[in-house]
Amino acid sequence: MRLVIARCQVDYVGRLTAHLPMATRLILVKADGSVSVHADDRAYKPLNWMSPPCTMSVSEPDVEAAEALGVTEVWQVRSKDGDTLQISLAEVLHDTAHELGIDPGLQKDGVEAHLQALLAEHPATLGDGLALVQREYLTPIGPVDLLLRDAAGDYVAVEVKRRGEIDGVEQLTRYLDLMNRDPALSPVRGIFAGQQIKPQARTLASDRGIEWRLIDYDALRGMDNADERLF
């Protein structure tokens, strides 16, 4: 990993064209070949970058750039599909490199998957008498998060989101349309479940006869812990 602090000007031509006037910035060159140009804000997002795979070549500035802007060196970073990131360096204030080695990597504890698993274990949270038939029930247009059956024996398709938005309702609608065409399943009703559900999603769901349920993640986790203590 190479860290360069320099006054520089940057020009990107690719999926868009962008220009950064001369200013002092951090240029980060990683072992994977990626190059990113950071200002002292915008959190972790660089002003400009090139994702790997890409190649970097260093060249002399043309006379004009050298005289007008004091450019001493030009980096050309080029990706496979022709995108280019050109960094014109005028004054290098810092330049170091470090061997980091490969990272053992990140261990994540997801939320949506966990939410789905918890609801699969406690389907009655979504309504009295509901019982699990299957998780990730496959339809031709994708998997339904949970397939349940109610006390009357009718099927219930459940879409689980951490944050329920309009797209999720559209998705569940498509599943329901399809499943209700299957005589072996019909009638199938829908439940849209989420930790949060946006107002528009609530309205659209209700308008389409789909129930929506707010899920209390912490309470569900609590039930889970209670179970663990019992056994």
Add this chain to the structure above:
Amino acid sequence: MRLVIARCQVDYVGRLTAHLPMATRLILVKADGSVSVHADDRAYKPLNWMSPPCTMSVSEPDVEAAEALGVTEVWQVRSKDGDTLQISLAEVLHDTAHELGIDPGLQKDGVEAHLQALLAEHPATLGDGLALVQREYLTPIGPVDLLLRDAAGDYVAVEVKRRGEIDGVEQLTRYLDLMNRDPALSPVRGIFAGQQIKPQARTLASDRGIEWRLIDYDALRGMDNADERLF
């Protein structure tokens, strides 16, 4: 901007929980308060980070961490909604700080906006006899990118995407449903336009009687240049 290269272990608790075992990484502390932890890959994406506003405090490690892992210093980064990023430093290989000042910022030349503008200027690209009525025609559920009228005087609603996917078709469908309820507009037909349109989006559009058109951005730009030369 502070650059630290150190062996460290990281623990994040917030919208998810994540853990990074001890390894050598770059820690980037920006003037905006943000902290990000980078490995030597994953392009510009950090392994872990905290977005501003947040506060950092430095403390001594507990005896256990110091003895077992050689931790010499612990950074606690806390956001206002209770998320915490804890960085346990074991060996600091590099630590420098630089004043960068505020960045003049990025000048972008967008794509989708430009595409919409070009199509507004050359609506016949979408079909013979089509003429522009209005860009960003407002409906109660959002703006239709382009409202056109065909040779017969019927309205045509156009949704423009750089990459057309199923969501875009859903969006246009909602607009069309709504507009066709208005006797002053009905009948309104739809055109889904994009530089690329995914197969599923094509199928869904066709299934709903919505035409789809692939747009040649470069050719449109060429037409634009030709116009400029004429005047």
Add this chain to the structure above:
DNA sequence: CCTTAGATTTCGTGT
């Protein structure tokens, strides 16, 4: 302030 739509989205995962 909330909501929506776009992003050089990026990043997995499954087919």
Add this chain to the structure above:
DNA sequence: ACACGAAGTCTAAGG
């Protein structure tokens, strides 16, 4: 490889 869904998405614009 392509396609689709999720992201600690983030971010800017509009009501």
